[in-house]
Amino acid sequence: MPPAAAPSSGARTLDHPEREAIRLENVLHALSDPMRLAIVRRLAAVEDELSCAVFDLPVSKSTCTHHFRVLREHGVINQIYRGTAKMNALRRADLDDLFPGLLDSVLAAADLEEKRLGGAGT
Template structure:
């Protein structure tokens, strides 16, 4: 991936450009239950959520890792708004590159959660 590192003192986070997003990276990001939970919560909200709005049953450093994997794969976009790091799904980018993928994964995850009684 050829993403630029943030400028010194900058709070911009590196993201892949639309054309750099790779299917295998997206599938890898979505394969982890914690990251899939993040994506499901962002999809349910339909807008942006701060990292603190999404509570995962893991340590803060592990949560940070999961958000980074999602961002670097192109699944989410993270931006700072004041002191909050806001997260939003890159629905348009993913939909254009991989039509139906995100909706299929979200539907499958919802069905699994119902089947397993976990959501």
């Protein structure tokens, strides 16, 4: 594996899979957890970057960090440091190009399930 590029001016960087390395089974695994799906739904709803701090998940900070890492390492989200904040954005263009309709179908199904269960699903 080639060495990682040195960050410029002391900036912290995070590893992300290249677009071509994103695999369907990894994306499905990342989306299979209710907490990770909630993160993706929130990012999809705002269509912008959100700080980790704005997500009020009913799990510990370390578990929350784990969920964001799984989403990033499986190519579902992009994470970048902006100052001390870790910003998150959905990799919608990559996912839509690689797996047309998948993300929209999963998000629509999650919305239907939430309505069917009266909000108990998230």
